[in-house]
Amino acid sequence: MPITELVKLNIKQRNRQKIITVAYALAVTFAFILSLTNNSVEASVAGNERVNYLLIENNVAQNLSNPETIYPEDSIENIKNLFSTVNALVQEKQIDKAITVQKGDTLISVLNDVGLNRNEANDIFAALKKEFDPRDLKIGQKLHANYTIRSSSGEFVRLNTFVIETGIGERVVAYLNENDEFEVERQKDEMIEEVNSATGSIDGTLGASMQKQGIPSRIIHNFIAIFSYSVDFRRDVRKGDKFEIVYENYIDSEGKVIKSGNILYAALILRNDKIALYRFKNKAGNIDYYTEKGLALKKTLDRKPLAFKNARISSPFGRRYHPILRKYKIHWGVDYAAPRGTAIYAGGDGVIQAAKYYGSYGNYIKIRHNSEFSTAYGHMQRFAKGIRPGVRVKQGQIIGYVGSTGRSTGPHLHYEVIQNGRRVNPRTIKASTGENLAGRNLTEFKKVVANIKSSYSSMFAQNETPKIAKK
Ligand SMILES: [Zn+2]
Numbered sequence: 001m002p003i004t005e006l007v008k009l010n011i012k013q014r015n016r017q018k019i020i021t022v023a024y025a026l027a028v029t030f031a032f033i034l035s036l037t038n039n040s041v042e043a044s045v046a047g048n049e050r051v052n053y054l055l056i057e058n059n060v061a062q063n064l065s066n067p068e069t070i071y072p073e074d075s076i077e078n079i080k081n082l083f084s085t086v087n088a089l090v091q092e093k094q095i096d097k098a099i100t101v102q103k104g105d106t107l108i109s110v111l112n113d114v115g116l117n118r119n120e121a122n123d124i125f126a127a128l129k130k131e132f133d134p135r136d137l138k139i140g141q142k143l144h145a146n147y148t149i150r151s152s153s154g155e156f157v158r159l160n161t162f163v164i165e166t167g168i169g170e171r172v173v174a175y176l177n178e179n180d181e182f183e184v185e186r187q188k189d190e191m192i193e194e195v196n197s198a199t200g201s202i203d204g205t206l207g208a209s210m211q212k213q214g215i216p217s218r219i220i221h222n223f224i225a226i227f228s229y230s231v232d233f234r235r236d237v238r239k240g241d242k243f244e245i246v247y248e249n250y251i252d253s254e255g256k257v258i259k260s261g262n263i264l265y266a267a268l269i270l271r272n273d274k275i276a277l278y279r280f281k282n283k284a285g286n287i288d289y290y291t292e293k294g295l296a297l298k299k300t301l302d303r304k305p306l307a308f309k310n311a312r313i314s315s316p317f318g319r320r321y322h323p324i325l326r327k328y329k330i331h332w333g334v335d336y337a338a339p340r341g342t343a344i345y346a347g348g349d350g351v352i353q354a355a356k357y358y359g360s361y362g363n364y365i366k367i368r369h370n371s372e373f374s375t376a377y378g379h380m381q382r383f384a385k386g387i388r389p390g391v392r393v394k395q396g397q398i399i400g401y402v403g404s405t406g407r408s409t410g411p412h413l414h415y416e417v418i419q420n421g422r423r424v425n426p427r428t429i430k431a432s433t434g435e436n437l438a439g440r441n442l443t444e445f446k447k448v449v450a451n452i453k454s455s456y457s458s459m460f461a462q463n464e465t466p467k468i469a470k471k
Contacts, residue, residue, distance in 0.1 A: 093151045094160065099143040107134045114145045115156030124162060124174055127182040132164055132172045141165065168259045169252070191250040191258055197456055199244045206237055210245070216260045219247050225396060226266050226277060226289050226297075242269040244276070244460045246452060265452050269461050278449050282441045294437035294445050300348075301375060302395060303426055304336060306402070306413060307343035311336040314412055317425040323409060332423040333376070333416035340381055340411040342402040346393040347375040347417070347426075355387050355399075361414065362406025365399055375426075378414035379406050 099110055107128065111121035125134070144163040149156055161175040169189035177183045198213040210220045223245060224233065231237065248261025266289065267276035277289040277297070290296055304311060315335035322329050350369035358364035361378035365387065368374045381403025393399060404411045417426040437445050 091151055092148050092157060094146060094148050097145045097147070099145060101137055101139055101141040101143065103139055105137070105139075107137055110143060111159075111162075114147055114159065115149075116159060120159070124159065124182050127184045128162070128164070128172065128174055131184045131186050132166065136166075137164075169250075189252055189258065191252065193261065194249045194251050195246060195264070196249055197244075197246045197459065199242060199459055199461075202237060202241045202243065203239055206233060206243065210243060215245065215247070216249070216257065218260045219245070219263060222263055223266050225394070226263065227268060227275070231268060231270070231275070236270055237268070238271070241271065242461065243267065244269070244456075246456060265456070267460065274461060278445070278452060280437070280441075280445045280448055282437070290437055290445060292449055294442045296436050301369065301373060301417060301426070301429060302345060302347040303429075305345040305347040305375075305377075305415065306336055306338055307345065307398075308338045308402075311338040311342070311413070313337075317427065324407060333378070333414045334426050336413045336415065338402045338411065338413060340402055340404070342411075342413075343384075343398045344377055344380065344400045344402060344413055346395055346397045346399050347415070348373065348395045350374075350393060352387055352389050352391045352393060352399075355383050355389060357405070360407035362408060363400065363403065364406075367393060367399070372420055373429075374418040376416040376418065378416075379404055379408045379412060381405065381411075 097114065099113075101110070107125055108121050111124060112118070116124070128134070142165040144161075144165075145159060146161045147156065147159045158176070161173060163174075164172045166172055166186075169191055171187050172184060173187055174182045174184045196215075198210070198215055200209055200213045202209045206224065207220050210223065211217070215223075223243070227233075244265070244267040245263060246265040247263045250258045250261055252258055262279055264279050265276070267274060269275075276292060278292065279287065280290055281287045288296060313334055314337040315331055317331060317334050319328060320331045321327070322331075346367055348367070348369040350367040352365065353368045353374065354364060354366040356364060358378075361376075363380035363382060364376065364378050365380065365383065366374060366376045377400065379402075380400040383400045384398045387393070387399050402411050402413050408414075415426055416423050417429055418424070419429065
């Protein structure tokens with residue numbers, strides 16, 4: 001038996017004189033049921049007065065949104081109408097199809113795949129274009145089609161709605177109006193900004209400890225990234241240390257989290273040292289985290305920008321005997337031996353200056369971090385998706401994968417740090433300093449700090465020390 005849903009057909013007897021009418025109505029009912037070509041409708045009659053239920057295949061029942069009530073005085077016409085509706089619905093079936101855009105797909109090709117012919121596809125394409133630029137269709141984007149087919153043959157009948165998801169909680173919807181024309185509208189879920197706070201003791205990893213407090217994983221990832229310049233999580237963070245956080249969530253009207261927002265405040269209490277940082281967008285539009293006094297974080301470059309943290313140094317910076325050239329020469333970087341395909345991270349925030357095959361370096365990337373520092377990466381197997389000159393990267397972002405291209409004896413990362421145009425030892429670089437807040441920026445920033453302090457001072461630790469832990 002197929003999945004069925006109950007649709008109640010109550011024939012209320014108001015008047016004994018109407019029993020004959022009811023009996024006649026029931027005869028009509030059975031005639032209709034027998035006339036249905038599809039077996040997915042059944043009926044049961046109690047006594048000779050009442051239709052108890054109709055079992056109708058699930059998708060038909062969904063279309064009969066309200067159980068129909070039929071009264072004896074007008075039952076014949078009502079039953080006729082109802083059953084002609086049921087009949088049509090049984091012969092047709094609605095399909096909901098979720099589509100993920102694949103490489104090479106266009107809006108037209110997707111509509112063709114659903115079953116629309118070229119004219120129909122062009123019609124809806126023209127309607128959609130008013131709200132959505134078809135060139136914006138991206139691989140992986142989610143689409144939904146609701147369309148009607150014939151139950152017996154599976155033949156495509158019509159498209160009812162077509163949805164393009166354009167963002168989290170945002171979509172462009174095309175639907176058939178009463179005149180059988182497509183109307184298109186842009187929809188956006190109402191998002192409510194919610195500010196949450198949490199504090200807790202660290203037991204095990206910081207990530208796991210934060211997860212226990214119900215903090216979303218993207219927020220945890222960002223929290224760790226904020227401190228990644230100034231805290232060595234493996235060395236500095238111990239059991240019993242604490243964290244504090246104030247962050248935003250966006251929820252819908254039912255309280256479901258649609259997306260996570262920004263971290264407004266982040267603090268780590270490492271033994272007696274509290275590092276508290278506040279988010280601030282300066283007049284130029286740059287967002288960064290500052291101490292209570294408006295001091296920027298001291299940022300340092302990653303000394304081992306690899307996903308494989310146990311990678312050993314296979315060749316240090318400086319003078320060495322070259323195994324291929326068989327002579328002594330200066331080695332201008334550090335080599336880390338790591339399995340082929342290990343992810344390589346950007347050593348710091350910056351802009352990709354080069355991503356190309358570069359002689360003995362093989363596949364090579366150079367990143368400019370600021371006026372003082374650049375980093376370079378050699379012998380890569382391949383570059384990460386989207387990495388090309390001009391692209392902005394964040395510290396810790398994957399830029400490529402370990403390989404053995406160029407002049408190389410085995411898979412390893414050759415990592416160079418260039419300071420003021422000179423290659424220096426990545427293992428002994430000194431931190432560069434971010435810009436501190438001053439003037440009007442500092443005045444505005446102090447309001448932000450006061451706001452957070454007044455709201456959360458009762459739950460957070462008081463012994464604040466404004467200095468940043470040294471790496
Ligand atoms: Zn090397």
